Amino acid sequence: MTSLAEARRVVVKVGSSLLVDERTGSADHAWLTAFAADAARMRARGQQLLVVSSGAVALGRRRLGLGRRRLELPEKQAAAAAGQSLLMHAWEEALAPHGITTAQVLLTRDDTERRRRWLNARATIETLLTLGVVPVVNENDTVVTEEIRYGDNDRLAARVAQMIGADLLVLLSDIDGLYTGDPRRDPDARHIPLVSEFSAAIEAMAGGANAEAGVGTGGMATKVMAAKIAAAAGCATLVTLGSRPAPLGAAEAGARATLFAPALTPAAAYKAWIGGSLAPQGALVVDAGAAAALRSGKSLLPAGVKAVEGRFEKGDAVIVRDEAGQEIGRGLSRYDAGDADRIKGLRSSAIEAALGFTEGSTLIHADDLALARL
Numbered sequence: 001m002t003s004l005a006e007a008r009r010v011v012v013k014v015g016s017s018l019l020v021d022e023r024t025g026s027a028d029h030a031w032l033t034a035f036a037a038d039a040a041r042m043r044a045r046g047q048q049l050l051v052v053s054s055g056a057v058a059l060g061r062r063r064l065g066l067g068r069r070r071l072e073l074p075e076k077q078a079a080a081a082a083g084q085s086l087l088m089h090a091w092e093e094a095l096a097p098h099g100i101t102t103a104q105v106l107l108t109r110d111d112t113e114r115r116r117r118w119l120n121a122r123a124t125i126e127t128l129l130t131l132g133v134v135p136v137v138n139e140n141d142t143v144v145t146e147e148i149r150y151g152d153n154d155r156l157a158a159r160v161a162q163m164i165g166a167d168l169l170v171l172l173s174d175i176d177g178l179y180t181g182d183p184r185r186d187p188d189a190r191h192i193p194l195v196s197e198f199s200a201a202i203e204a205m206a207g208g209a210n211a212e213a214g215v216g217t218g219g220m221a222t223k224v225m226a227a228k229i230a231a232a233a234g235c236a237t238l239v240t241l242g243s244r245p246a247p248l249g250a251a252e253a254g255a256r257a258t259l260f261a262p263a264l265t266p267a268a269a270y271k272a273w274i275g276g277s278l279a280p281q282g283a284l285v286v287d288a289g290a291a292a293a294l295r296s297g298k299s300l301l302p303a304g305v306k307a308v309e310g311r312f313e314k315g316d317a318v319i320v321r322d323e324a325g326q327e328i329g330r331g332l333s334r335y336d337a338g339d340a341d342r343i344k345g346l347r348s349s350a351i352e353a354a355l356g357f358t359e360g361s362t363l364i365h366a367d368d369l370a371l372a373r374l
Contacts, residue, residue: 172242177258234269275370282310
């Protein structure tokens with residue numbers, strides 16, 4: 001389990017009902033100011049923070065004079081386009097006084113499910129976090145259609161947490177966690193502080209009487225679904241009340257919440273996924289020196305590759321074998337098969353000259369390699 005104070009990398013999902021003042025239709029600057037103080041405290045102790053933020057449509061509909069009526073898809077896309085700049089301005093205005101730089105990242109479901117786009121999105125976010133930036137992520141509602149959209153940012157936040165190997169996902173809700181029933185209707189409903197296993201009973205609590213316990217387009221059912229996605233990636237999830245001032249600080253101080261615990265660490269879950277869930281599209285045959293380096297935890301460099309087999313794209317899973325045919329492991333290739341064949345046997349410094357570009361010095365990074373059990 002991972003507490004908020006202990007987590008190395010944290011994803012926080014903020015819904016539109018928290019960020020947008022319903023009376024005015026504009027950003028709730030008081031709430032954002034308090035949240036920014038939480039963010040600054042986390043950053044000061046070395047934690048990396050990413051925010052998944054709703055609010056573009058809610059802010060844009062006011063700018064376009066669309067009122068409170070149900071919007072058709074083209075209107076919703078127009079509102080998102082008009083509101084996205086307002087949303088980013090609100091975040092920048094709140095975080096800038098603490099010396100925190102923000103960056104906008106707009107994603108669609110394809111960016112978290114298609115391997116090549118997943119790798120590109122991950123590389124961008126990883127770079128931003130390394131540079132000390134707080135990425136503000138939202139679904140790209142200006143282009144996404146109903147058939148391919150997430151529909152709620154709880155699940156998007158879980159996929160982003162999975163993508164970047166977060167330790168903790170925080171879902172700010174309009175209720176302080178999971179209950180056995182809806183506490184607003186059932187006085188006997190019990191709060192559940194810890195969920196260590198995703199049983200049918202837990203899912204029934206979220207999907208039944210507790211279904212309305214959520215904000216925006218999501219409810220408690222989507223939060224439990226998001227927590228399940230995150231847990232499979234080794235990431236804990238904390239569901240807590242977001243409407244209180246400085247909600248992260250309140251959670252750290254022991255305010256009521258529900259923690260969904262993962263079974264594995266993010267790194268172990270990621271390697272298990274690579275090793276057991278992805279169908280390999282090709283193979284790389286490596287020399288004895290590269291084989292020994294890989295088994296000691298090193299990355300695969302082009303210099304150690306003797307042969308490239310199959311047709312695979314950047315980001316596909318491939319088998320890595322030694323020259324005797326023994327499988328060393330499975331990993332995600334940073335180059336497609338054709339480019340891998342052109343750079344095999346070369347020093348990393350020669351990649352750009354050979355290809356005219358570079359995707360980095362490694363064919364498979366150690367973080368993206370799951371070693372076979374001997």
